[in-house]
Amino acid sequence: MALLLGLALGAGLFLVWWSFWPREPKPASSRRDSRLRQLLAQAGIERVGPAGVVAAMIGCGVIVLLLVFILTRAVPIALCFGLFGSLVPWVVLTWQAKKRRTLLRDVWPDAVDHLRSAIRAGLTLPEALIQLGEKGPEELQPAFREFARDYRSGQRFTDALDQLKFRLADPVSDRLIAALRMTREVGGADIGNLLSTLSEFLREDARTRSELESRQSWTVNAARLAVAAPWVVLLLLGTQPEAVRVYQSFTGLFVLAGGLVVSVVCYQLMLRIGSLPEERRVL
Numbered sequence: 683m684a685l686l687l688g689l690a691l692g693a694g695l696f697l698v699w700w701s702f703w704p705r706e707p708k709p710a711s712s713r714r715d716s717r718l719r720q721l722l723a724q725a726g727i728e729r730v731g732p733a734g735v736v737a738a739m740i741g742c743g744v745i746v747l748l749l750v751f752i753l754t755r756a757v758p759i760a761l762c763f764g765l766f767g768s769l770v771p772w773v774v775l776t777w778q779a780k781k782r783r784t785l786l787r788d789v790w791p792d793a794v795d796h797l798r799s800a801i802r803a804g805l806t807l808p809e810a811l812i813q814l815g816e817k818g819p820e821e822l823q824p825a826f827r828e829f830a831r832d833y834r835s836g837q838r839f840t841d842a843l844d845q846l847k848f849r850l851a852d853p854v855s856d857r858l859i860a861a862l863r864m865t866r867e868v869g870g871a872d873i874g875n876l877l878s879t880l881s882e883f884l885r886e887d888a889r890t891r892s893e894l895e896s897r898q899s900w901t902v903n904a905a906r907l908a909v910a911a912p913w914v915v916l917l918l919l920g921t922q923p924e925a926v927r928v929y930q931s932f933t934g935l936f937v938l939a940g941g942l943v944v945s946v947v948c949y950q951l952m953l954r955i956g957s958l959p960e961e962r963r964v965l
Contacts, residue, residue: 723851724779735771743768754920758929758938763917765942783852787891789819790854791884798877807866808833811846825849839866854884901956909949912941 718732746767751760796818800810812833815826828849832842840863847859858880865873919925928934 720851721775721779723848724783725775726778726782727775728849735775738771739768742770746770750917750920754917754926756920756926756929758935759916759920759926762913762938762942766913784895785821786850786852786854787884787888789821790852790858791881791888793818793822794858794877794881794884798874798881801877802874807862808839808842811862822850898956902953905949905952905956908952909945912945916941 716732718735722728722730722732722735743764747760747764750763751757754760793814796814797810800813801807805813811826812830815823815830818826825846829842829846832845833839837845843859843863847855861873861876861880920929929938
């Protein structure tokens, strides 16, 4: 009792001391630019927020846990597979973001060519970007229509560009928008040459990355197979009462925990070894 009273007194004094220091308000961009929110933007999902993703992860984890527990009657095995099940929404989001990034990488050169032609035809930068919402690549049209709606509603050009950059959530769009903002602020007569050079670079980069990713795919598939195989065997063993009793012991729990750690570390290590350098965003 004396120990508990001492801890409570210490915690109370710490909270009183902490209350004298004002808390700095977090900027709105920190919430908007959180990792999960950026992942949703990169996947092109606008109607689901971070709270929805977290709820989906919890729901998937609970459902998988219950299903495996009904099948094996072993709580440790069910907890392991419940953890795997909770990661399914995150894996799906990551796959969707990668798929959309690859798709945008192939259409950005055409979009830059459209923009260059519009500027050479005498259109201003806002008008050229608005035109991409009607005549640009189909995958980019929704984002540029939103830009047109923002700009025509009275927003400043730079603010509308910031909203466009957040919707696209793509390294290529970051570089393009940074160049357009600089051209808008300081002026530039070589915007046509800049866009032409950027278009050629994007085509060459897309061609090279496509070849490297086709050769990299076998490494990623091998990593996934190597991680999944032991756990599939564990799920099959979980249907045997003798194996269930073994994994419910302390030694069995230690084996499951060690296998889980080794699987995660080895999978991440193999992905890191076989991964290509990602383009950094200009935030």
